Amino acid sequence: MNEIELRLWNQFAVLAEELHFGRAAQRLFMTQPPLTQAIAQLEKRLAVRLFDRTKRSVQLTATGRALLPEVLDLLARAQALPEHARAAAAGELGRLRLAFVSTVGFALLPQWVRGFRALYPKVQMELVEATGDVQLEAFARGEMDAGFMLHAPGFAPLGLARHVVSQEPLVLALPEQNPLAALPSLTLPAVLDQPLVIFPRRIVPSLYDAIFGVYHAAGRLPEVAQEAIQMQTIVNLVSAGLGCAWVPQSVTQFQRPGVVYRSVLAGKRGAALPGCETSLVWSAADASPALLRFVEFVQQA
Incomplete structure (x- = not known):
């Protein structure tokens, strides 16, 4: 017909x-x-x-x-x-596919999603928790509009625009029964021999390399006891006594029984401890009006 x-x-x-x-x-x-x-x-x-x-x-x-x-x-x-x-x-109507790492979900993401939805209720938001490597693959396939990624300072994803939304230090998560947990703060030389629970390099290569660089600068090779993808899983493994873990300070909001968090000072001769950043990344080449509206909202927030 x-x-x-x-x-x-x-x-x-x-x-x-x-x-x-x-x-x-x-x-x-x-x-x-x-x-x-x-x-x-x-x-x-x-x-x-x-x-x-x-x-x-x-x-x-x-x-x-x-x-x-x-x-x-x-x-x-x-x-x-x-x-x-x-x-x-005008970016007031459409669909926004947004990925995020677990650390941004502890504090920043909920308030941003709430605020953006209040201003633009007709923009449909699809939220997916995904590590940095998974996000980059989704960008390459055209399946993601924007993502919040954790990385070392200065990281620039190839072919993507970015806006840094948070900067924070790394802290050490320790099992409660570890003797170092009794100290209010720690120095780097005191923790270099502790076994590590860490994410695989493919997940956040820039931050992984920055952490390993601290050990190499001190003439040490880190002892990796266990790898895990999600920060919550890493903290749970610390609670089980498998080792210590370098985590962003925002992770301290995840209060797991059996885990304590301590700041670590570099020490007199120690290499400077790296921090970490979280950035909103997006493909500027084919950004939709709804995506540009969200980027503007985050930048102002």
């Missing part, structure tokens, strides 16, 4: 409301014979009868009554299209 013009559906809806060809034609700014022909054409193309006609009355058939709500919905949506187009161009 050929596509039916919106004009014919509008004529059907007006006649269904008036149930009088003369009055309907006046509302449509046309004469009665072309309206009669248009309705006949519509019925012929649908192969159904929409109106029962006599010399004195016009009534909807059962088929016409069943079709009318769908037609009215179609016309309402068509009428709203220009406003939708303007809203989409």
Whole structure:
């Protein structure tokens, strides 16, 4: 069946409301014979009868009554299209696929999502927790619009724009039974021999290399006891006594029984301890208006 013009559906809806060809034609700014022909054409193309006609009355058939709500919905949506187009161009309507690492979910992400949804309720947000390597793969496949990534200071993802949203030091998570946990603060030389629980290098290579660089600068090779992907899992493994872990300071909000967090001072001859950053990253080449609106919101926040 050929596509039916919106004009014919509008004529059907007006006649269904008036149930009088003369009055309907006046509302449509046309004469009665072309309206009669248009309705006949519509019925012929649908192969159904929409109106029962006599010399004195016009009534909807059962088929016409069943079709009318769908037609009215179609016309309402068509009428709203220009406003939708303007809203989409302004970034007030659309879809935003957003990935995030677990650390940003502890504090920053909830307030940003809440605030952005309050301002732009018609932007559909799809949130996915994903590590940095998974995010980069999703960007390459065009499956992600933006992401919050954890990385070492100065990291610049190839082909992506970024905006740093937080900077924080690394702290050491220790098992509660470790003798070092009794000290209020630690120095780097005192912790270099502790077994490590750490994320695989592929997850956050820049931060992994920065941490290992501290050990290499001190002439040490870190003893990796266990690898884990998520920060919560790393802290849980510390609680189990498998080793210590360098984690962003924001992770200290994750209070796990059996784990204590301590700041570590570099010491007189120790290499400077690296910090870490979280950035919002996105592909500037094909950014949608909704994405640009979110980037602007985060930058102002």
